[in-house]
Amino acid sequence: MAIAMTTGYSAQTEGALRCIEAASDWAIACVDALPQQSAYTLIDYGAADGGTAVGLWNSVLDRLHERQPQAHYTLVGNDLPSNDNLALAANVALQLSRPPSPTVLVSCRSFYEPLMAPGSVSFGFTATAMHWLSQSAGALDTHTHVQASGDAEALSRFTAQAMRDWNALLELRSKELQVGGRLLTVNLSRDEAGLYLGHNGGRTRNVHDQLHQIWREMADEGRISADHYRAATVMNFYKSPDEFMAPLKDTTSAAYRNGLRLIDQRTVYVECPYRRRWKENGDTASFASGLMATIRSWSRHSFASTAGDAAADELYGRLEKRIAAAPDEWSLDYVEHHQMMEKVAA
Template sequence: ELTRCVEHTPRKRPTMAQRQLQRPMSTSSSGAPSLRKFSTSAAAVTEDDGKHTPYGEDGSGFYSEATKGCYDVIANAKPMVIEALDRALAARRATGAAAQNAVFTVADFGTADAGTSMPLMRDVVQAIRAAEGPMTPIVVAYEDQTENDWNSVFRRVHGILQGADASFMDAGDPRVFAHAVGTSFYQPCFPAGTLDLAFSATAMHWLSTAPGSIPDALHSACTQDAAALAAYEAQAARDWQHIMEQREKELKAGGQIVLVNFAKDEDGQFLGRSVRMEESMHHTFSDIWKELVTPEEFLATNFPNQYRSLEATVAPFGTAIPSLQVVHAKTELVECPFYNSFNQKRDGYEFLNDPAGHAANYVPTTRTWSNSTFLAGLSKTRPLRERQALVDELFARYEARVATQPGHHAMDYTHAYVHCEKPLP
């Protein structure tokens, strides 16, 4: 089933020259990922540090400003989230939590700068307040990695970020609270039995580590190497079960979780590759990167993430994690709003008759999440400025290809949408 994205016209992007003045946030002088080891009584995992470093100016809200398609992906999840919320509210009525005005806690895992989920969080807070009345304290807790752009999160939530969507805090409700958790979702992030509703979109495809190099591609979704693919699938399965074991503990009995994860569907569609597109984004990245770097650097450039199948996504639920039960699960494609705005001649799009302007407008949505992976793959014998210039050149060449053939390039989204419940006893 293909679902068209809601009409969300992208706004003007800075030019490539302007973007080259921006620097990736939290980049070390070496640009090399290190290892972080977290150990608790509940979990122990070694996780690559720097595998996904935010790109853009700290506190600018650049991620959400550039990543318009994720608004549509999350809007597509709203019916599933509303059903999950209804079930969570019913569980609170059954346990007496609603009558006792117990805290209702919502968690957004992998929030980035909190922009793409803000319309949904606002609707969720309003629905909770309508259902339980004015006395229930409501906590919206944002989770992401320590080096996340937390400045943008706080500025957005508190209505300081210019041009941002309305926040759930704008109404001035004294019993609505915003919290932040700078702990990896590979670790326990909340006390056991405290979450009523959990949500995560386009975040949990990131692996704790890349299990090895990929000889013929940059991403496991593109490889024809059976051993490399098997290694990534095995790592993804271990990591996914580990992440979900933490979430199961954090949910209350009757709690709900909605997961929107990048996927590879039965038609072979995945991020940037769909049946309607002539070109595949990840394959194009690979072709350009080979032109720019040494064979050793190409082999060292691996996206440490996995676009799981729907079957792999639901595999732990009801089996390895018996107390999490699947309510609904599906894959859907959401079309790239940049491509549609240009190629379908949508009113209000600034670059309707400007292929070069359209390309400059579109390309940042592919860079916000990938820049640090390319930077990390380059030899540390190169000066940092040279490494940054090579990554700039990659995106400049990609932009040129899009400008030449704007009808061939898009970042369509394929996701697994999964709703799970931790049933009442």
């Protein structure tokens, strides 16, 4: 399924950077557990322009190099063909100038396809990417995001698609990993209380409801057609911890049969950095434009691809005004699930 981040991704997504930082302890734990060998392959699945993960890969490569100065390292940045892959190539190349000077590669394919040779990956990492579905789970009649829709039928349709996708993803990754290799997935999720990105239990407004309200308003005013209103659906899904762990607890799943095992999991909350800064400096205009831009970075494609650029621009203009008019009622808080896995001999 074609999805795309807006250009200048890492400049607009400080929250995603904080989410990667919050997972760096487990990334180091993963590479510390790798067996001693002469060459290692590391891959970042769904890296966007790679800017948010430069620090993480610095730390991981430093750690591996310290433990094994003679080994050769290969770092692969992956994202869709529609991504800004030139920017990704430039960001992974930032690792070249310092020891251990890895080989760097870019893989411009979907992570729903086999990406690496069987048994070749030592450490696989992904952040804030695998909530995107591989294909449409169908339209929503009354909302733009399934998890805010309250539509039970749509929810079961999206859950089924999300679980097919997650099983397929883990099967693919379980083939690519070497025995003894580790996979760390850092994904947007839904916690036990039902909280997810943009829904913090009512402390501030539900961001998905706000996007939908503006979209509905534009349909009511005739700025977009009824078809555009219905077709604009954000095709992602925030899984629960049980849903993330399911293929690793099911001993008949393909990933399990290939030797993929759960080591540990946790849910981590990352508070909105834009709101925190606004609380410190009271600069409402910067808060409104920064928060709007970070929401736009992941949602714009869903609106622009169905109703066009002008309609999408109007949506985000209205969103920025809403934030500026009531800043205390806005925040984009992240709920991320970390899952550490290892491949054992099957």
